[in-house]
Amino acid sequence: MLNYPFLGVLLASLLFFSCNKEEAATRKTNSSDQPAATTKAKSDDVIRVGAVFAMTGPIATYGQESVNGINLALKKINAESIKGKRIELIVEDNKGEPAESANAVRKLIDIDKVDVILGAVASSNTLAGAPIAQNQKVPLITPASTNEKVTQTGDFISRTCFTDNFQGVVMAKFAASTLQKKNAAIIIDNASDYSKGLASVFKDEFKKLGGTIIDQNFTYTQKDTDFRSLLRRVKRANPDVIFLPGYYTEVGLMLKQAKQMGINTPFLGGDGWDSPKLQELAGPEGVKGNYISSHFSADDKDEKVQAFVKDYVDNFGAKPGAMAALGHDGMLVLADALKRAENFNAESIKMAINSTKGFVGVTGSITIDENRNARKSAVVLETKPSGMSFKQKVSP
Amino acid sequence: MSQVLKTDAITMQFGGLTAVDSLSLEINQNDLIGIIGPNGAGKTTAFNMITGHYLPTKGNVFLNNEKINGVRPAVITQKGIARTFQNIRLFKDLTVLDNIRIAAHSRCEYGFFDSIFRTKKFKDYERKIEEEAISLLSIFKMQGYSDHLAKNLPYGMQRRLEIARAMATKPSLLLLDEPAAGMNPNETIELTKLIRWIRDEFKLAILLIEHDMRLVMEVCEKIYVLDYGKTIAVGTPSEIQNNPKVIEAYLGSEGVENE
């Protein structure tokens, strides 16, 4: 059986240990001005970049595509050097889970001694890792997490994509100005912060531009498969445009059912629609004549974009999606910042990232604002049976 | 002598089957009473009604003049009825001592927090329980086995332990469900002595179900005979032995049991 003197000793030693650790932590922060060069003597010519993405698990597609984009960018970057240094990429899997993301970030910081971290895709994953990077003063750039909260964690956290709110503004403007619509219905995915966020911004902006919003609760939840009763209510309310910020799985089914029920009003959405699966799910009839805002279009005639698309197809045998483009640009913004940074300690890397201005990537011109969010253009795409086609670029 | 248990025409029906039909028992202090009957006569069902595992379809059970049907088995045990099982139900992976101590727990005097903080009250009571348990074990000739796991005991000893465990609840009525099942003749003779001794030593009433005729006839003072749920005879062993209905029930259906 257990014996108490032993447990007492154990407890006391732990107390001792943990006090020491706190001290060590303080010491570490005090000396953070000097790069932690002592701990990684051998790698003077290497800048270590950690990448936390879902390589397995339910959202592994996004993670894998992002990493593909990053690797493509890395190839270009390492072809020349950054002040005599090369970038070494260390990819960690987070299984798409918050807890695993936190583990991965810690591992990258402590074991691999990375200088910067890229990641993750899902906002809840990034939110789990961000406090750790902030506490340890390691800059973290998320190429794809659009939730407002992410960059509020602290000054070491920034993003190279736009935020949810911006998409709401873009689509409201598009609906009011380009499409000349006056009366909008909004359908919300109740289980998603993303959907709620976009919806509320769209509502405010559209009203500001003189439109009206139908005052009814049109909601559904992820994993729903039948939207006919919801759509019947929408149809009876008779809007001239429908804003549907959701993910492609449900949106696809909904578009298909809407067409079957004879709803010909255009639907508008966000980057959640942006997947080749949308065409399959909605069918050729269903996708026709709807518009979304997104980060990137493979149809964009821009030279840079076309070069990237070609490069990607050559390497991975498929057209790049938005995640690939975002990963690619995230890496390039980082490399650009590293070139501008005075030296390679965390503080100056952070400063360099946060002062990024007008960096032109395949997803547009990126400027990091005072809240460490990227101010950049969005593209409006028209959904067609053959895929998404580029409609217009909207600058902030 | 005071009455311990009375069942007032208890009946148990499972669907259309009447397992026990209007059984009326009366047991006084110091009685040693047997229930016999062919397989499926409803003996164990009667036990289950008395101990609260089944709620009688009709009729009432009184313990010390208090109605106890509908009361949970644990509470009935606390009120003074203890039992053993036909197919031994010991706490197999626990020690002999723990088996006894668990049975004593319903009389536990310390609270939950006493047990967590190991207060003096807890320690004193635990010591008392342990002493009681050990003396009980020595009564049942199991001293020296207290650290053995119940499942490792020889069969006859497991039966004895089950009785000892029942006694640890300090019952006023002890129900034994086929205590001699699976025992050899020598063990049965010893058991006969033990049962009688328990009754005399602890001044309680015993009700037993048994197939072994020799044991029943030797030990019981009054016998109830059940057949297809009905009470077909009540009387002293010699009356029962000569009762034509009983002979018919046994000889007519399956012959005298001779295990």
Added chain:
Amino acid sequence: MSEEFVFFLYDIATYLLNGITQGSIYALIALGYTMVYGIIKLINFAHGEFYMIGAFIGFYLITSGMPFVPALLIAMIGSGLVAVLIEWIVYRPIRSAGRISALITALGTSLFFQYAGQRVLGADPKAFPQAIKVKTYQIGEIYITNTQIIIFVSTILLMIFLWWLVNKTKIGKAMRATSFDMKAAQLMGINTNQIISFTFFVGAAFAGAAGVLVGLYYNTVEPMMGMIPGLKAFVAAVLGGIGIIPGAVIGGLVLGIAENLVVGLWVSTYRDAIAFAILILILLFKPAGILGENKKEKV
């Protein structure tokens, strides 16, 4: 009748239809759960993975140009064989070690297939080819597709086949005997190992069929697809009374219909919560499931 009320009726009919379709899928998977449980008392958590494997076999066959029906049959046989192999390598050695150890082994197997699937087959959802052209029939405001009909009819046919197999054939008799008392069955000269393998085969084949049908219905397959339906099917099997074959079908249908109906008419945010709440409610009144006998443990 007001217009509102007509729409309400249409809604209910639609939800019922969807519920039956989804419930049929649950039922097909639950059948395997319940058979395996009935025979060796193992909650085979890897069962959902046989469904995934079936879906993938179907996907590759149909993509390579095979017609639907032979692809379905081969997918059933394929996932059945995988299950037999798994039973032989993993479950058989642990069978005597008790239910809990077997349960963990099943979980390990489930994780293995999910993650190995992601590594080998790729994590991205794959578009299941349209092996059968989808036709939509419309009655008033009610829409029904031919895939829905196929799913429901296949489920019923497979269930009838299973009922026939278990109740009318020699091997079915042996299965029932093994399930009732494995040792006694062994003593009567039944090769129980063979019977158990066969049970795994049939159960997994049904799950494989469900996989192909779902591929047809939802148009996508991916390595993690077995997790949630596997869990729901387990719920369905328990709901119907685990170990009872018609119970699995009833459990599946009840779960599917209840989910769609309650969610459609009420709040969809709590979709899964409602499914579980219904389950718990039913269990509180019928502690052994809808068809399970409420027998008290024998004293």
Added chain:
Amino acid sequence: MDYFLYLTQMCGIFMILAMGLNLINGLCGQFSLGHAGFWAVGAYTGAAFSVFTNLPLPGFIILLIACLLGFITAAIAGLIIGIPCLRLRGDYLAIATLGFGEIIRIIFMNMDSVGGPRGFTDIPKLSNLFWVYFFVVLSIIFCANLIRGGYGRAIISIREDEIAAESMGIQTFKYKTLAFCIGAGMAGLAGVLFAHTTQFISPNNFTFMWSVIILLMIILGGLGSISGAIIGAVILTLLPELLRLLGPTVSEWRMVIYSVLLILLMLAKPTGILGKKEITFSFGKKEKA
């Protein structure tokens, strides 16, 4: 090394979770698959307390109050769930607890005040290695003392034979509920520590899979053994992380390796590493008569 310190803390948190489940499953014999739900209740309660009240008190006092609240709310949740469910047996109980675990998670998913599906951010970092292991030691003492007293024996007797226990005067329902509530409470405590260690929680932290992993821990260590629960918690917390450290190839395949190891371990030691035995420190202990 913050990473290893953090993993050590995680081990501690999972030890508490595993000991709690061991009480329900290993000692009382009630098959629960909803442990992650109680974990979530504790985590959200504790985090909500320290974030929303924002009391001007030293951090560790806030943490202690949060722990107490987390324990109590999770135990109450255990009571609410236990009273209807504990009448069910075996697999039926498992599925009902699984259901409740998911319901709890979905409720948090729908609570916008604690972040909804996005997760609960900005939780102060109040927990550290000391406090985690302080509670681990407390839990060990608690469990060890419990099983060596009458209440613990009553709980164990239910696992051994519920009918016999009832017949020996043990009010089985009461003791089942007791074990269930304490186990849930311990999960709640672990939740508070977890929230204040990771500083971020989201409903996806508390999926059904985690209930299963905690169950794995206690089965792997040896069902019913406190030291087994501890060993199981350590192994299953460290294993996936250690596989990360073995280089990129292993890292890519780590979940596959993990599952194969799990199966092999079960095949090699089907009753878990320790079975029902306890590792004990016999020095200074009086021999039992």
